[in-house]
Amino acid sequence: MIIIFLTRPSIKVATTIKDIAHALGCSPSTVSRALHDHPQINEDTKKAIRQMAKKMNFQINQVAAGLRKHKTFCIGVIVPSISNYFFSATLSGIQDAASKRQYQVLVCQTNESVVEEERYARALSAGRVDGILLSVSMDSQKHEHLTDLLSQKIPLVLFDRTMDKLDVFKVEAEDYEGSVRVTEHMIKKGCKKIAYLAGPESLINNSRNRLAGYCDALKNNGMAFDKSLMRVCDFDKEKAREAVKELMSQYSDIDGIYAVNDELAVEAILTLKSLGIAVPGQVCVSGFGNYPIAEIVEPQLTTIGHNPYLIGYKAAERIMGEIHRDVSLGNDPRIELVKSSLIERGSTAR
Amino acid sequence: MIIIFLTRPSIKVATTIKDIAHALGCSPSTVSRALHDHPQINEDTKKAIRQMAKKMNFQINQVAAGLRKHKTFCIGVIVPSISNYFFSATLSGIQDAASKRQYQVLVCQTNESVVEEERYARALSAGRVDGILLSVSMDSQKHEHLTDLLSQKIPLVLFDRTMDKLDVFKVEAEDYEGSVRVTEHMIKKGCKKIAYLAGPESLINNSRNRLAGYCDALKNNGMAFDKSLMRVCDFDKEKAREAVKELMSQYSDIDGIYAVNDELAVEAILTLKSLGIAVPGQVCVSGFGNYPIAEIVEPQLTTIGHNPYLIGYKAAERIMGEIHRDVSLGNDPRIELVKSSLIERGSTAR
DNA sequence: CTGAAAGCGCTTACAG
DNA sequence: CTGAAAGCGCTTACAG
Structure with a gap:
């Protein structure tokens, strides 16, 4: 005779509502109600059930x-890159806000690819999450995948990198205002010829707004915008380095460089120094974002602090509000700007 | 007569398997099988079902x-801080690895609080995720919440900040080896009196291993470990600044400072410079981690590159392997060390 | 090759 | 105040 030991699947280990009901000789319905503190359940019954739940380590x-309930208590976040300083700070804010409301956060990174962005949008839309927070990838030129979400009635909020065409709520930094502020600061410091290291020319909102702020600040101060002083570097350090070299060899009278973000601005400082050009003596430099490197580079970088943590926090609060159709979120201006402020440092000290 | 218009709940919008079955006049079972490419389903049936699924935008x-199926295709990650450079890079690796296997990633941050760590461990354990990846918080002094997970048979893998007491698989940087390497490098550069800015003294593994590497490297080179040259700074910049000031006023012959991470090391450089002490002329400085700031500070910081992305990637692969009880992951050494390497820069150039 | 039925762990209208 | 039943959207042993 052969005895075969069948190992039990051993998959299920967690206690269920049924187990508690069984242990107490009541029905699962009652257990469920008791655990939700339903008003119609006898206090003693509740007590017993709560005790048993605790005893059995029920979750x-x-x-x-x-x-x-057609809910997941989970929000999905799609960002271009998790390890990027800005987005990681943003995620931190999202997580803290979600946590406060007992929501979980599902994080996806597209590595700047729309194809991945589409894939994640689809994957999350099928009952994975109650709402989606998204910052578009650099090469996003279309948004069918996002309008798809809307037609499926999945709440969607864009943050930081948004798209004008999409009629959803957006949380952005004061890109335009900040850009005006820092450009005017450079002008005040006496810069007469300010070059601009620009971000990508795609649909991305913030890149365009920063450029607009730079242009308008020049115009407001009687300085014409000169396209030849602008170089599209996307968010690429190498391109910034080349651009600075080119600019300085073509226009030796450039006395200011403003970059779309701190990473490029720091690269500009390093490049200028390697060319033997004094910062801020000959050329002032400013960035945008107040990254950790901004404080470390020498001279320290003047920049715009735009509070990524708060941007994330507010975006998360908003999406949770939309999920609950919470109207108490104000009169829906469709776009919320998070304050940014000028941080003056050595790179523009004169 | 009063007519009341009842608005439909409008909650359900997504197509279900039932909808497809209905549209095609077959059973949901068949739809499910067809979509999973079950071998026993007629090819024509499959084709029709796939077409309809596509047409109805089914997910x-x-x-x-x-x-x-008692699976969520989701892994949970619990880290002390999302916005910290190291952890954000780690998360990036985790996400990419998970994505490759169609897994989603749920991210939680404890803000260095065990209480939060416990809360998240509990929350995730109730059917939220198939496995958990965790890096313990600084004040973790106990681990009942983690052994609880194990008793519930939830796969758990620790990474970076691990705990010796826990018998689970761990993915760590070469903390000890890296620490030996960088300390010996400083000795080779002629440092005779190397102070150490230490991490927290809690159960955290990597802080202890880096200290051990420093001590052993000294001993191996005939230099005694002198406790008075060590200062516990946890991971706090302020403490590092104070420690450096104190050390240099007490021991004017210190000619090297090694810090448990780059953030503290950079702070050391800045403090030394503010004291008018030449780096590396009078004092060499080294760090650990190769953060972005290490390349920007002047002089550039000599450090250990420990590949956080890869640590995350491997930890994710491991947990997914455990979920699938995949034995092909090697013969389970219980701990995987990710190679670290010395990155020589100006702060120790002599 | 396909379908009906049971069930994952919960919630909630409906009865009593 | 409590329970039985139906059902969320899917999967899968069991029948045929």
């Missing part, structure tokens, strides 16, 4: 509850 | 499928 299975 | 509801 409600939110996935199952969610299936039933 | 399988993984949450529902998961409930049935």
Whole structure:
């Protein structure tokens, strides 16, 4: 005779509502109600059930509850790059805000690819999350995948890198205002010829707004915008380095360089110094974002602090509000700007 | 007569397997099988079902499928701080690895609080995720919440900040080896009296290993470990600044400072410079981690590159392997060290 | 090759 | 105040 030991699947280990009901001789319905503190359940019954739940180390299975309630208590976040300073700070704000409301956060990174962005949007849309927070990737030229989400009635909020065409709520930094502020600061410091290291020319909102701020600040101060002083560097350090070299060899009288973000601005400082050009003596430099490197580079970088943590926090609050159709979020201006401020440092000290 | 218009709940918008079955006059079972390319389903049937699924923009509801299959296709990650450079790089690796296997990533941050760590561990354990990746918080002094996970048979893998006491798989940087390498490098550069800015003294593994590497490297080179040259700074810049000031006023012959991470090392450089002490002329400085600031500070910081992206990637692969009880992951050494390498820069150039 | 049925763990209208 | 039943969207042994 052969005895075969069948190992049990051993998959299920967690206590369920049924187990508690069984242990107490009541029905699962009652357990569920008691755990939700339903007013019609007898206080003693509740007490007993709560005790047993604790004793059995019961944790409600939110996935199952969610299936039933058409909710997941989970928000999805799609960003171009998690390890980028800006987005990681943003995620931190999102997580803290979500946590406060008992929401979980699903994070996806597209590595700047729309194809990935589309894939994630589809993947999350099928009952994975209750709403989506998204910052578009650099090569986003279309948004069908996003209008798809809307037609499926999935709440969507864009943050930082947004798209004008999409009629959804947006949380942005004061890109335009900040850009005006820092450009005017350079002008005040006596810069007469300010070059601009620009971001990508795609649909991305913030790159365009920063450029607009730079242009307008020049015009407001009687300085014409000169396209030849602008170089599109996307967000690429190498391109910034080349651009600075080119600019300085073509226009020796450039006395200011402003870059779309701190990474490029720091690269500009390093490049200028390697060319033997004094910063800020001959050329002032400013950036945008107040990254950790801005404080470390020498001279320290003048920049715009734009509070990524708060941008994330507000975007998360907004999406959770939309999920709950919470109208108490103000009269829906469709776009919320998070304050940015000028941080004056050595790179423009004169 | 009063007519009341009842607005439909309008919650459900997504197509289900039932809708497809209905549209095609077959059963949901068949639709499910066809979409999973079940071998026993007629090719023509499959084709029709796939077409209809596409036409109706069907996306399988993984949450529902998961409930049935006792899987969520989701891994949970608990880190002390998302916005910290190291962890954000790690998360990036985790996300890419997970994405490759169609897994989603749920991210939680504890803000260095064990209480939060416990809360998240509990929240995720109730059917939220198939496995958990965790880096312990600084004040973790106990681990009942983690052994709880194990008793619930939830796969758990620790990374970077691990705990010796816990018998689970761990993915770590070569903290000890890297620390030996960089300390010996300083000795080779002629440093005779090397101070150490230490990490927290809690259960955290990597802080202890880096200290051990420093001590052993000294001993191996005939230099005694002198406790008075060590200062516990946790991971706090302010403490590092004070420690450096104190050390230099007490021991004017210190000619090297090594810090548990780059953030503190950079702070050391800045402090030394503010004291008028030449780096590396009078004092060499080294760090650990190769953060972005290491390249920007002047002089550039000599450090250990420890590849956080890869640490995250490997930890994610491992947890997914455990979820699938994939034995092909090697013979389970219980701990995987990710190579680290010395990056020589100006701060130790002599 | 296909379908009906049971069930994952929960919630909630409906009865009593 | 409590329970039985139906059902969220899926999967899968069991029948045919």
